[in-house]
Amino acid sequence: MSDQAAPFLDFQKVWLAYNDELLAQQKFAVEDISLQVQRGEFIAIVGPSGCGKSTFMKLTTGLKKPSKGSIHVDGKPVNGPLKISGMAFQSPSLLPWRTTLDNVLLPLEIVEPHRSRFKARRAEYEARAMDLLKTVGLAGYEKQFPWQLSGGMQQRASICRALIHEPQMLLLDEPFGALDAFTKEELWCILRDLWSAQRFNVVLVTHDLRESVFLADTVYVMSKSPGRFLVKREIDLPRPRDLELTYTPAFGDIVHELRGHIGAIRKT
Amino acid sequence: MKSRTRERWAPWLLLLVTLLIWQTLCSVFAVSEFIFPSPLRIAQQTIEYRDVIAGHAWRTFWVTMAGFGIAIVVGVLLGFLIGSSRLAYAAVYPLMTAFNALPKAAFVPILVVWFGIGIGPGILTAFLISFFPIMVNIATGLATLEPELEDVLRVLGATRRDVLFKIGLPRSMPYFYGSLKIAITLAFVGTTVAEMTASNEGIGYLLISAGSAMQMGLAFSGLVVVGAMAMLMYELFNAIEKRTTGWAHRGSQSQ
Numbered sequence: 001m002s003d004q005a006a007p008f009l010d011f012q013k014v015w016l017a018y019n020d021e022l023l024a025q026q027k028f029a030v031e032d033i034s035l036q037v038q039r040g041e042f043i044a045i046v047g048p049s050g051c052g053k054s055t056f057m058k059l060t061t062g063l064k065k066p067s068k069g070s071i072h073v074d075g076k077p078v079n080g081p082l083k084i085s086g087m088a089f090q091s092p093s094l095l096p097w098r099t100t101l102d103n104v105l106l107p108l109e110i111v112e113p114h115r116s117r118f119k120a121r122r123a124e125y126e127a128r129a130m131d132l133l134k135t136v137g138l139a140g141y142e143k144q145f146p147w148q149l150s151g152g153m154q155q156r157a158s159i160c161r162a163l164i165h166e167p168q169m170l171l172l173d174e175p176f177g178a179l180d181a182f183t184k185e186e187l188w189c190i191l192r193d194l195w196s197a198q199r200f201n202v203v204l205v206t207h208d209l210r211e212s213v214f215l216a217d218t219v220y221v222m223s224k225s226p227g228r229f230l231v232k233r234e235i236d237l238p239r240p241r242d243l244e245l246t247y248t249p250a251f252g253d254i255v256h257e258l259r260g261h262i263g264a265i266r267k268t
Numbered sequence: 269m270k271s272r273t274r275e276r277w278a279p280w281l282l283l284l285v286t287l288l289i290w291q292t293l294c295s296v297f298a299v300s301e302f303i304f305p306s307p308l309r310i311a312q313q314t315i316e317y318r319d320v321i322a323g324h325a326w327r328t329f330w331v332t333m334a335g336f337g338i339a340i341v342v343g344v345l346l347g348f349l350i351g352s353s354r355l356a357y358a359a360v361y362p363l364m365t366a367f368n369a370l371p372k373a374a375f376v377p378i379l380v381v382w383f384g385i386g387i388g389p390g391i392l393t394a395f396l397i398s399f400f401p402i403m404v405n406i407a408t409g410l411a412t413l414e415p416e417l418e419d420v421l422r423v424l425g426a427t428r429r430d431v432l433f434k435i436g437l438p439r440s441m442p443y444f445y446g447s448l449k450i451a452i453t454l455a456f457v458g459t460t461v462a463e464m465t466a467s468n469e470g471i472g473y474l475l476i477s478a479g480s481a482m483q484m485g486l487a488f489s490g491l492v493v494v495g496a497m498a499m500l501m502y503e504l505f506n507a508i509e510k511r512t513t514g515w516a517h518r519g520s521q522s523q
Binding site for chain 1: 516
């Protein structure tokens with residue numbers, strides 16, 4: 001977090017067209033994206049729907065390669081799936097034939113070095129998964145199937161699955177979008193606590209401005225397609241942040257300011 | 269609980285009522301047994317010829333199972349292929365649909381030329397008629413994978429094979445078992461049709477020979493036996509499906 005340290009995530013003038021045809025027509029999904037994220041920083045990306053937020057996620061994880069520009073993560077150029085990130089989406093997308101515990105364990109069956117020692121160390125990994133489930137309030141539900149859980153509980157399990165292999169970067173694509181307001185706030189706090197304890201990098205894509213201001217260190221506002229970063233807003237509210245904070249004038253002012261940027265985009 | 273029991277007995281009750289009406293009509297109008305035998309007459313003949321029928325039924329059964337076994341192997345492999353590759357899907361699917369539209373009975377004379385009278389045409393007709401639903405269902409199960417689910421694994425460096433084995437295959441299991449239920453009944457149709465012209469054994473052969481000897485009771489026995497075998501196998505696969513992929517039928521389990 002010192003200034004000499006190279007940024008953890010470094011986008012240099014990144015452009016992406018989804019295929020060659022679109023590239024030839026100069027139609028880009030995201031344009032000229034540059035950003036530098038420090039290690040352990042929590043960033044949020046907000047913007048109207050269809051603005052390339054999810055494209056940004058795909059670039060960050062290495063699922064898509066930029067058409068122009070370069071992306072470095074942890075000092076290394078990104079040339080393919082990174083294996084150091086975990087993802088969660090708006091739909092929990094848990095596997096219905098696996099118990100909650102087995103769903104959470106899934107990444108360990110895929111990613112090295114856990115993969116090759118999964119069988120030998122299963123008990124240890126299960127204990128780790130149980131601990132994680134406990135921290136998000138799912139103790140006692142390990143043996144339940146996802147479809148026996150409520151939507152909020154499924155989303156918690158989904159976040160556990162994204163974190164079980166202790167990724168350096170957590171990518172969340174509107175993870176709380178489908179939840180009711182109260183469950184949502186509860187999960188904000190869970191995410192806040194997980195992040196405070198482990199200090200991984202978080203990229204949160206959302207269109208809930210309160211969510212972004214409450215959780216993030218830095219909020220980026222994206223414009224509608226083609227996606228560009230219009231505004232970078234550092235959130236200097238003190239941590240640890242409590243839900244009460246969301247009712248203070250300072251918090252409201254920032255949300256209002258960001259809302260103003262979104263409004264400005266919509267008019268153009 | 270009460271409605272459960274009623275549901276369980278409903279098909280038997282319906283069968284009984286149907287048989288009663290059938291028997292009554294035959295008796296009241298004194299329908300000739302050479303035209304339309306009564307249930308009693310069919311039962312009588314079934315018992316009388318039970319050894320003959322059992323022999324033919326066994327033959328039809330194992331020929332069907334052999335064809336069905338090949339259908340599972342080929343159907344799963346083809347389904348696998350076209351479900352996991354878009355190019356293969358585009359290339360194979362239209363041809364397969366055209367093939368499926370052909371009446372399989374039309375293949376029997378050709379198969380006779382190639383394999384002669386005997387088990388060959390029976391097994392192959394059962395196979396030809398029943399692999400299609402298996403293939404389509406496996407392919408559908410694999411092709412309709414949620415992209416998010418795939419992304420979750422791919423960011424971890426999962427290979428296509430990982431995605432297939434961890435998600436694709438388990439996910440298509442309900443489709444697979446569902447297709448087995450359809451395919452097994454079709455396979456019995458295939459075998460029976462083939463046996464009618466291309467065999468000297470089996471229920472299909474029994475139907476033809478009993479028909480030409482004007483033994484209508486026996487012919488109907490043959491039909492009943494095929495129907496019963498197909499239904500039993502259907503129920504077997506139904507039970508396996510419920511047991512192994514209960515997660516896909518969670519609505520009915522009412523947690």
